[in-house]
Amino acid sequence: MSVTTKNLDEGARGAFARVGTTRVRPGELLRHPVYTRVLHWSVAIFFILSLLTGFAIYSPWLFHWITPVFGGGPRTRLLHPWFGLLFEVFFLFQFLNWVGPMAWKEADRRWLKRLRQYATNQEAIEPEDVGFFNAGQKLYFWLILVSGVLFLITGLLIWFDDVVGRWIVAVSYVIHDLAALVMLAGFIIHVYEGTAHQPGTFRSMIDGTVTESWARTHHPGWYRTEKHRQEKR
Numbered sequence: 001m002s003v004t005t006k007n008l009d010e011g012a013r014g015a016f017a018r019v020g021t022t023r024v025r026p027g028e029l030l031r032h033p034v035y036t037r038v039l040h041w042s043v044a045i046f047f048i049l050s051l052l053t054g055f056a057i058y059s060p061w062l063f064h065w066i067t068p069v070f071g072g073g074p075r076t077r078l079l080h081p082w083f084g085l086l087f088e089v090f091f092l093f094q095f096l097n098w099v100g101p102m103a104w105k106e107a108d109r110r111w112l113k114r115l116r117q118y119a120t121n122q123e124a125i126e127p128e129d130v131g132f133f134n135a136g137q138k139l140y141f142w143l144i145l146v147s148g149v150l151f152l153i154t155g156l157l158i159w160f161d162d163v164v165g166r167w168i169v170a171v172s173y174v175i176h177d178l179a180a181l182v183m184l185a186g187f188i189i190h191v192y193e194g195t196a197h198q199p200g201t202f203r204s205m206i207d208g209t210v211t212e213s214w215a216r217t218h219h220p221g222w223y224r225t226e227k228h229r230q231e232k233r
């Protein structure tokens, strides 16, 4: 990340920390500060709005109940690219905010090998080398980035379809819809992981904190680093 971009990201974190604070009680750790939470829910809101309006455009017959919510068919079509653009803008800031802890490490390759055990809850505690994010979370993040780039390029080509050839627009539709399906699958898994599969995770995106036992169980590497940092203070 360039120095300017890093300063911009740190400046935004500082500004948000002044607007809202996160209360961390004894036995808890700060997981997601205000800035991260605001970005996450902005990304989520515009993703869901894009998904709903996108479904309504894709199949007006199947999703006829969606269009009245947005003021009718033509308005739904008009709003969709703007919701998409806002999703892209907020994700750009979230990308800068998280690109550091999302870097792929050797430990992530090992984690992927035991994906089945993870999904079927065979191990009570995650391996010692699982840091702030596990490999599954990192893959979701990078998937959003790749899909986000594809959405942006193909979305602009569909939006301004008189600028390029018809076959380019036709291919763009296919890529745009496939990326949406992949993102939808990732989103469903993500919501399950962030709520039912791992109790205690959802609150990290609400009040910003997790319990120490949650951290020790799901992210032992991050837990060790945090405790070490606290001892040094």
Ligand code: HEM
Residues within 6 Å of the ligand: 031, 040, 043, 044, 045, 047, 048, 133, 136, 137, 138, 140, 141, 144, 187, 190, 191, 194, 195, 201, 202, 203, 204, 205
């Ligand atoms: C609306 C339902 C959603 C819920 C309940 C939810 C919940 C959460 C929670 C609890 C975390 C923190 C996980 C942790 O600290 O370990 C998180 C992280 C994250 N969320 Fe969401 N989220 C939702 C929607 C979305 C959407 C729509 C996107 C993007 C399209 C998204 C992208 C992310 C990413 C990239 C992370 C970090 C990596 C990860 O934990 O997978 N979330 N989410």
